[in-house]
Each structure stands twice: as structure tokens, then as C-alpha cells.
Amino acid sequence: MLGVAGLPAVVQFVLMLSLPESPRWLYRKSKVDEAKSILERIYPAEELEDEMNALKISVEAEKADEHALGDSMAQKLKGAFKNVVVRRGLYAGVTVQVAQQFSGINTVMYYSPTIVQFAGFASNKTAMALSLITSGLNAVGSIVSMTFVDRYGRRRMMIISMIGIIACLVVLTIIFSQVATHSPNIDHFESMHFALNASCSSYVRANDPTSWNCMSCLRAECGFCANGVNKYTPGACLALSKDIKDSCREKHRTWYKDGCPSRFGFLAVVFLGLYIISYSPGMGTVPWIVNSEIYPLRYRGIGGGIAAVANWVSNLIVSQTFLTLTKALGSAGTFLLFAVFCGIGLIFIFWFVPETKGLQFEEVEKLLQAGFRPEAFRKSSEETKVDKGKCKAKAEAETDTETKPQPSS
Incomplete structure (x- = not known):
């Protein structure tokens, strides 16, 4: 079983040998051309320059933070928790x-x-x-x-x-x-006379055994031997043991220890x-x-x-x-x-x-900077662009109205 689970790990190991380094790590190591070549595989040409600029800004900001706060893990954690966006x-x-x-x-x-x-x-x-x-x-x-x-x-x-x-x-x-x-009830006679020393001790000592059902039996850490004719009718509450389980099954009945017939x-x-x-x-x-x-x-x-x-x-x-x-x-x-x-x-x-x-x-940073606002959080980039477009159109319309010559009286 463990060997079978190891097969996907072997496949993953082989595939990871061809996995390129992170563009961010490469940029930090001054391997700008290698970072750019990896980004070229991911982004279309028209977005590449923006992604490179974003990477440059991010790495420079990270280095500035490291210079100001230090490079140890404790200092990084301190810087992260002091940053409201993070x-x-x-x-x-x-x-x-x-x-x-x-x-x-x-x-x-x-x-x-x-x-x-x-x-x-x-x-x-x-x-x-x-x-x-x-x-x-x-x-x-x-x-x-x-x-x-x-x-x-x-x-x-x-x-x-x-x-x-x-x-x-x-x-x-x-x-x-x-x-x-709707758990089946317990048949008192069968539970007491099923076999020698087969009775569930908790059931035998119970103040009101007539109120017991299959679930009561299982909660007492005993087993339920279902009725052989109809498993949903009363059955026997018996002690948990392999011999008693085998005896139940020999009588062509079903043995339950984790759940009840339902x-x-x-x-x-x-x-x-x-x-x-x-x-x-x-x-x-x-x-x-x-x-x-x-x-x-x-x-x-x-x-x-x-x-x-x-x-x-x-x-x-x-x-x-x-x-x-x-x-x-x-x-x-x-x-x-x-x-x-x-x-x-x-x-x-x-x-x-x-x-x-x-x-x-x-854009995510601006959302987080502004605080927790479910209405703003609900919008995706497409909805945001539509809102911006509406605002821009409204502003242009107002500008046109203001600049349009008024008729002389």
C-alpha cells in the first residue's frame, strides 16, 4: 500500500526537475534575462513589460523592507504584522x-x-x-x-x-x-439467552433494559445481532467478541458494531x-x-x-x-x-x-487598505472596469455640457 502511494511522488519528483526557478528569485539574483524568459512563457507579449515592471517594483520594495527591518524571520514577521495590508x-x-x-x-x-x-x-x-x-x-x-x-x-x-x-x-x-x-429495539429474551456468557454486561445491569435499542447497545460498546428474518425488527444486544460475532453470522444474521440497520x-x-x-x-x-x-x-x-x-x-x-x-x-x-x-x-x-x-x-492592495467592505469585495475586475467606464463616461458628458456654447438670449 505504501509503495503504491510512492508512485505519484516519483512522477512528481521527475517533473519537478524541469520546473523553472521563480522569476522573483532570479530577479533578486540579478538574472533579469532568465526571469524575463520565464515570464514570456506565462504572459502574452503586450502584458510582459507591465509584469516586468511590477516584478522590479516588488523586488526593490522587498529589498527596502529588508534594509529597514532586517532579513531574519522574526524581523520579517514583525514587518508583516505591522503592515495593514498584509x-x-x-x-x-x-x-x-x-x-x-x-x-x-x-x-x-x-x-x-x-x-x-x-x-x-x-x-x-x-x-x-x-x-x-x-x-x-x-x-x-x-x-x-x-x-x-x-x-x-x-x-x-x-x-x-x-x-x-x-x-x-x-x-x-x-x-x-x-x-x-428508528433504530431497532432490543429483544430481551434473545439478549439474555443467545449463548453462554454472550450477553452485554451493560444491558444486563441496566435499570430499564426495555428502553434500549440498537443505538443504546452500541453506545455501551456492545454489538447488535440483527434479526435474521427482518433486520429492522428487534435483535440481540451482545458482548463484543470475535466468537460471538462468528456465532451471530453462523445463524445467517448480520453483526453491527459501528452503526445500526437503517x-x-x-x-x-x-x-x-x-x-x-x-x-x-x-x-x-x-x-x-x-x-x-x-x-x-x-x-x-x-x-x-x-x-x-x-x-x-x-x-x-x-x-x-x-x-x-x-x-x-x-x-x-x-x-x-x-x-x-x-x-x-x-x-x-x-x-x-x-x-x-x-x-x-x-488593486487588491487598495481594497484591503480601505478596510473590510463586503460591497467592494464583491466586485471582480470586470465589474470594476465597468464602474470605471461609467464614471469616465459621466465625467466626459459633464465636461461636454460645460464646454458647449450657450445660446444667446
């Missing part, structure tokens, strides 16, 4: 990265077989097969993102994505709530798929694009690094707490919690993240 860029960049992880995506990617079993699929093979759907849809959604992100804009894609994610999480909350509510299982898988479809074209790819466009060139490494750290720390928190949350809150409560996090993330994206589609950094 600071506001970090608010936006860190916001989208944290929101990405607290949407719960990696709990679905890491634990999708377990989640499928929560929905009522007992077979490990079935759960693994169904979990492949999430990986496939994530890959397809990332490809779709390449088509739409420049057409509809970064900010709009993230907002639409978040709304879709929230809707799917709310529906999943309802589905898993129904799974728990008629809502396929519906849960469908909305997990829709959740991935909502996530991958927007929140899956766009946060990384935004972080490559929102910082001044001289602070891009620091800003992108801080945002990446925020992403991975958030990933660690979410992935390490998922199973604990499902035990404490249940599957429904956990998905509802992620929906709340997404709602908060949506508000932060609306207030803190500007539209960077088609904008030169100077």
Missing part, C-alpha cells in the same frame, strides 16, 4: 483555510467507511466500496473548479460552496437523527456525495488560490506559510476529535456542529475575503 490579507487567508477544515471535509475523507457504517451498512467491504465515491467525486469536483473559478470568481465560488455544504450537513443531521430514532442508509450516502460535490469546486481548491493572490509579493511566502499552518492545525483538531464527538454527540450532533462552523465561516468569508479574480495586486 494583516488584513492574513485575516482573509487564514479565514478561508480554517473554514475549509472546519467544514468537516477531512473527517469525511479519513473516516468515510466508518460514516457509511454509521448509516447502517455493516459490511466492511460495502462500506469501503461506497466510501470510494467520496474520493472520486472530490477529484471530479477539483477538475470542475478549474473551469468555473475564473468564470464566476473566487469569492462567489466559496460562498456558493459554503451554502451547499451547510444544506447537505443539515440534511445529514436529519438523516442520522432518523437513523438513531432504511435511510442509501440516502445518507447520496447526501455525502452531494456534500463532496458542493465542497470540492469551491472550498476544496479556492482557499489555496486566494492565498496565492492576496499578499504582496514580498510577503507571499510568509502569508501563505501562516495560512498553511492554520490549515493543518485545523485539520489536526477536526480529524483527531471526530470519533470522540460522535461518541459524545452522536453522528447527527457532530454533523450539526460542522454545519454551525460552516455558518460562521460563511459570515467571515462574506466580511473578510475580497474578490481577487482578474485583479492586479495593486
Whole structure:
């Protein structure tokens, strides 16, 4: 398994041998011609001069900052946080990265077989097969993102994505709530007489065992042996052990230890798929694009690094707490919690993240310099150009009116 995962790394290593150096790094090393030749591959001829000038200005500004503040990492960080544009860029960049992880995506990617079993699929093979759907849809959604992100804009894609994610999480909350509510009851006689020493000790000691159902049994860290005729009718709550599981299966019955039999299982898988479809074209790819466009060139490494750290720390928190949350809150409560996090993330994206589609950094810098203004952040470069054109036309019309000779009385 590890060897298979190494194959893409080998391909990436070979391809990286042909990867050119950054034009910015080359320019800093006084290799201007090499920097220009790389930019020629990326930009059309009519934009090349502007890009070279922008690169020159950025490198000179970076060197001036280094001269004034110093070249150590601590001094660079100090300079970044003192710069209001970088600071506001970090608010936006860190916001989208944290929101990405607290949407719960990696709990679905890491634990999708377990989640499928929560929905009522007992077979490990079935759960693994169904979990492949999430990986496939994530890959397809990332490809779709390449088509739409420049057409509809970064900010709009993230907002639409978040709304879709929230809707799917709310529906999943309802589905898993129904799974728990309609869980099969426990057959007391079978649970007590299934086999020697097979009874679940927590069930035996319970004050009111008649109130137990399959979910109660699993929360007590026992197993549920479903009815052989109809798995949705009462079954036995038994101790967790390989011998008892084998005994259950020998009687042509299904053994459940992670989830309970449910008629809502396929519906849960469908909305997990829709959740991935909502996530991958927007929140899956766009946060990384935004972080490559929102910082001044001289602070891009620091800003992108801080945002990446925020992403991975958030990933660690979410992935390490998922199973604990499902035990404490249940599957429904956990998905509802992620929906709340997404709602908060949506508000932060609306207030803190500007539209960077088609904008030169100077334009992004002006937006951030002016403060957090959602109405201004909403506009892309095309809309900005239209507004400028309208203002220019209005000014020209007013000038023509003022200069036009007035008729004599």
C-alpha cells in the first residue's frame, strides 16, 4: 500500500526537475534575462513589460523592507504584522483555510467507511466500496473548479460552496437523527439467552433494559445481532467478541458494531456525495488560490506559510476529535456542529475575503487598505472596469455640457 502511494511522488519528483526557478528569485539574483524568459512563457507579449515592471517594483520594495527591518524571520514577521495590508490579507487567508477544515471535509475523507457504517451498512467491504465515491467525486469536483473559478470568481465560488455544504450537513443531521430514532429495539429474551456468557454486561445491569435499542447497545460498546428474518425488527444486544460475532453470522444474521440497520442508509450516502460535490469546486481548491493572490509579493511566502499552518492545525483538531464527538454527540450532533462552523465561516468569508479574480495586486492592495467592505469585495475586475467606464463616461458628458456654447438670449 505504501509503495503504491510512492508512485505519484516519483512522477512528481521527475517533473519537478524541469520546473523553472521563480522569476522573483532570479530577479533578486540579478538574472533579469532568465526571469524575463520565464515570464514570456506565462504572459502574452503586450502584458510582459507591465509584469516586468511590477516584478522590479516588488523586488526593490522587498529589498527596502529588508534594509529597514532586517532579513531574519522574526524581523520579517514583525514587518508583516505591522503592515495593514498584509494583516488584513492574513485575516482573509487564514479565514478561508480554517473554514475549509472546519467544514468537516477531512473527517469525511479519513473516516468515510466508518460514516457509511454509521448509516447502517455493516459490511466492511460495502462500506469501503461506497466510501470510494467520496474520493472520486472530490477529484471530479477539483477538475470542475478549474473551469468555473475564473468564470464566476473566487469569492462567489466559496460562498456558493459554503451554502451547499451547510444544506447537505443539515440534511445529514436529519438523516442520522432518523437513523438513531428508528433504530431497532432490543429483544430481551434473545439478549439474555443467545449463548453462554454472550450477553452485554451493560444491558444486563441496566435499570430499564426495555428502553434500549440498537443505538443504546452500541453506545455501551456492545454489538447488535440483527434479526435474521427482518433486520429492522428487534435483535440481540451482545458482548463484543470475535466468537460471538462468528456465532451471530453462523445463524445467517448480520453483526453491527459501528452503526445500526437503517432504511435511510442509501440516502445518507447520496447526501455525502452531494456534500463532496458542493465542497470540492469551491472550498476544496479556492482557499489555496486566494492565498496565492492576496499578499504582496514580498510577503507571499510568509502569508501563505501562516495560512498553511492554520490549515493543518485545523485539520489536526477536526480529524483527531471526530470519533470522540460522535461518541459524545452522536453522528447527527457532530454533523450539526460542522454545519454551525460552516455558518460562521460563511459570515467571515462574506466580511473578510475580497474578490481577487482578474485583479492586479495593486488593486487588491487598495481594497484591503480601505478596510473590510463586503460591497467592494464583491466586485471582480470586470465589474470594476465597468464602474470605471461609467464614471469616465459621466465625467466626459459633464465636461461636454460645460464646454458647449450657450445660446444667446
